[in-house]
Amino acid sequence: MAAPVAAPPAPSNIRRIVAASLIGTTIEWYDFFLYGSAAALVFNTLFFPTSDPLVGTLIAFVTYAIGFAARPLGGIVFGHFGDKIGRKKLLVLSLLMMGGATFAMGLLPTYETIGVWAPVLLTVLRLIQGFALGGEWGGAVLIVSEHGGDRHRGFWASWPQAGAPGGNLLATGVLALLAAVQSEEAFQSWGWRVPFLLSGLLVVIGLWIRVSVSESPVFLAAQAKAEAAAAEGAKGEAPVVEVFRRSWREVLAAIGTRFGENISYYILTSFLLVYVTVHLGLPKSTALNAVLIGSAVHFVTIPLWGALSDRLGRRPVTLIGSVGMAVWAFVFFGLVDSGSFTVITLAVTAGLLLHGAMYGPQAAFISEMFDTKVRYSGASMGSQLASILAGALAPIIAVELLKEYDSSVPIAVYLSVAAVVTTITVAVTRETLGRDLTRARHE
Numbered sequence: 166m167a168a169p170v171a172a173p174p175a176p177s178n179i180r181r182i183v184a185a186s187l188i189g190t191t192i193e194w195y196d197f198f199l200y201g202s203a204a205a206l207v208f209n210t211l212f213f214p215t216s217d218p219l220v221g222t223l224i225a226f227v228t229y230a231i232g233f234a235a236r237p238l239g240g241i242v243f244g245h246f247g248d249k250i251g252r253k254k255l256l257v258l259s260l261l262m263m264g265g266a267t268f269a270m271g272l273l274p275t276y277e278t279i280g281v282w283a284p285v286l287l288t289v290l291r292l293i294q295g296f297a298l299g300g301e302w303g304g305a306v307l308i309v310s311e312h313g314g315d316r317h318r319g320f321w322a323s324w325p326q327a328g329a330p331g332g333n334l335l336a337t338g339v340l341a342l343l344a345a346v347q348s349e350e351a352f353q354s355w356g357w358r359v360p361f362l363l364s365g366l367l368v369v370i371g372l373w374i375r376v377s378v379s380e381s382p383v384f385l386a387a388q389a390k391a392e393a394a395a396a397e398g399a400k401g402e403a404p405v406v407e408v409f410r411r412s413w414r415e416v417l418a419a420i421g422t423r424f425g426e427n428i429s430y431y432i433l434t435s436f437l438l439v440y441v442t443v444h445l446g447l448p449k450s451t452a453l454n455a456v457l458i459g460s461a462v463h464f465v466t467i468p469l470w471g472a473l474s475d476r477l478g479r480r481p482v483t484l485i486g487s488v489g490m491a492v493w494a495f496v497f498f499g500l501v502d503s504g505s506f507t508v509i510t511l512a513v514t515a516g517l518l519l520h521g522a523m524y525g526p527q528a529a530f531i532s533e534m535f536d537t538k539v540r541y542s543g544a545s546m547g548s549q550l551a552s553i554l555a556g557a558l559a560p561i562i563a564v565e566l567l568k569e570y571d572s573s574v575p576i577a578v579y580l581s582v583a584a585v586v587t588t589i590t591v592a593v594t595r596e597t598l599g600r601d602l603t604r605a606r607h608e
Contacts, residue, residue, distance in 0.1 A: 187325055187331070192263075192368060199364075211275040231291055258297075263294055269290055270290050315600070319471040344449060383537055408539045415535055419534060420547050423552070425584035430556070441455075463518070487585075491588065494584065495581065497577070533600045533602065
């Protein structure tokens with residue numbers, strides 16, 4: 166007998182939940198992506214000075230990757246407590262940690278002032294950023310997924326996903342604006358600090374909105390059930406232990422689903438800044454503005470892909486993106502090599518559209534893989550382990566390939582293979598569309 170469809174939430178309530186999650190994730194991704202853009206544009210000279218620009222950039226991207234290394238730990242810690250005490254409290258904490266670390270980056274003295282302590286302090290703050298973001302993603306998408314009804318979960322849950330291009334749009338836009346109104350000397354001297362200090366104001370706004378949301382009703386029901394079982398003497402395992410014992414296949418599915426999506430995003434955005442400025446010798450405004458326009462389109466279309474997954478299924482929509490990206494990888498660099506701003510912008514925008522097809526349904530897809538009592542832990546671990554294997558290494562591998570071969574072809578092959586990995590994973594993973602999140606999988 167089919168599981169009953171959960172009653173849809175009140176429109177005003179779900180919209181408030183979505184708005185709180187979207188604004189929070191936009192701010193946190195703004196903080197995280199700001200570092201990636203700064204690593205490509207200023208950190209390589211101000212914190213990691215070397216005689217070779219690509220070597221300095223490579224070192225800056227290594228610290229960029231360190232932030233990813235902390236994300237699984239953040240996912241485990243936040244996931245454990247999120248499954249124990251609720252989604253909302255952990256979302257507030259992650260926003261405070263991320264915003265505080267980013268604001269502090271804007272106050273750091275450079276290598277010229279305090280020597281080796283400058284990159285050390287920068288790396289510590291990057292670790293805090295990664296730890297916080299590791300807990301943010303799972304909580305933000307789950308609180309929306311668990312508030313939303315079964316019929317439109319793909320659409321509602323995709324809005325926190327739009328926080329990624331929203332944050333990138335905001336970070337790139339601020340940097341592009343400063344680059345346009347400042348001289349190169351002023352930007353290198355103090356202008357780069359402005360976007361980091363701006364994070365303090367954004368966090369205050371995000372907290373004001375986020376603390377007003379209600380806890381997930383699906384979680385509250387599961388918590389009451391667990392407390393009743395505990396009162397009868399039942400002993401529960403820690404969520405992280407239960408995930409690896411009973412849901413390891415779902416964790417692997419989540420990793421594979423995110424693999425091509427994660428790599429493609431950081432190649433199309435962060436690495437593009439290096440490729441255009443260092444390899445092609447074009448002004449940084451060319452890459453920044455291309456990513457800016459592409460991110461705007463990306464932001465608008467992610468919820469559309471999520472809505473389409475409510476009609477066609479999570480798997481078909483994701484496969485549109487992964488198969489398309491496997492092919493587009495080769496077209497992309499051919500267009501970027503033209504050096505034309507218009508053509509580069511079209512290449513980035515088309516690539517981000519395909520990325521959106523993978524990213525839009527992902528929140529609902531991964532949420533629906535796990536039971537409520539381990540959903541925060543399972544979703545966070547799957548997504549954040551993928552971030553180490555994929556997103557953390559993508560700019561480093563791409564820069565190394567560029568240094569070694571002085572060609573975009575090996576990078577295109579790397580991107581295409583990553584998309585194929587996601588294609589195979591999704592093809593063998595069970596469809597989750599329509600799952601009632603209040604029921605365990607074995608029910």
